[in-house]
């Protein structure tokens with residue numbers, strides 16, 4: 337690939353992500369200007385502030401560019417793999433980096449099913465379908481919306497209705513899990529059973545929508561092959577899709593909630609029981625966002641409480657709740673590793689699955 341194409345591709349990524357940042361920073365400053373953003377009676381943002389942080393009309397044009405910018409990152413990676421002649425170590429690094437781009441695509445298109453990727457819901461759903469669901473052999477966007485918005489969000493930790501919790505139970509991951517059982521949970525997608533499950537689900541999705549999946553996947557694989565060669569397509573598409581990306585996606589699901597907690601009957605209290613707040617440093621959050629928890633996924637409780645707010649503003653929501661909301665602060669963790677620490681994210685996931693759940697804990 338001649339240099340000017342790389343310059344153009346990089347410029348597109350930087351200008352698109354920079355514009356998205358600036359446009360929504362301005363939106364946030366406008367929404368939170370003047371009166372206090374916090375409603376002490378409801379222990380939440382004032383509804384008009386939350387409403388003002390949804391998608392803007394310009395997002396109908398900007399959001400498709402943001403999603404395309406992640407595809408461009410994948411193509412740049414393929415070009416680099418082709419350029420460096422793909423020695424094994426570089427290929428493995430590219431494979432992991434490509435998987436983080438797939439995670440980014442999964443997460444940014446997740447806002448489409450909430451209707452917050454774009455102002456016109458149909459535009460967001462079409463972007464999600466054609467730039468993530470079809471090229472990567474996922475479920476149809478309608479099936480994803482039903483699974484995530486209708487079944488998961490309102491029923492987190494409901495053993496009869498939350499599809500994520502039901503999946504853990506079906507796979508035999510009921511707490512308490514210790515030793516090898518916990519390791520099997522932590523690395524399930526790369527176990528033989530997990531790999532077989534990924535192949536089975538991709539096959540089922542392909543059978544459900546063969547034409548759009550074959551067309552979209554062929555276009556993407558063709559583009560990756562064109563810029564980096566067949567090995568680049570394997571390293572940036574096939575291996576991440578079936579091996580590394582499912583693992584990152586699984587880890588994100590493990591972290592997003594405290595699973596198997598009983599659900600208080602109503603409202604926002606339910607979110608605190610199932611939620612987990614990652615109150616980490618700016619650098620740590622950047623590392624998490626660049627890898628396992630992109631596009632605001634490191635602020636998942638804020639998203640659960642306000643699914644109508646875009647990822648751009650979840651940092652603001654988090655800051656307001658940390659300052660004003662003692663219950664939100666009470667479930668906050670500020671260290672990633674240190675499995676033994678009560679403040680550690682990894683330790684909290686381990687405790688979650690290694691202890692027998694206590695009603696309401």
Ligand SMILES: [Zn+2]
Pocket residue numbers: 446450484489639643
């Ligand atoms: Zn969601």
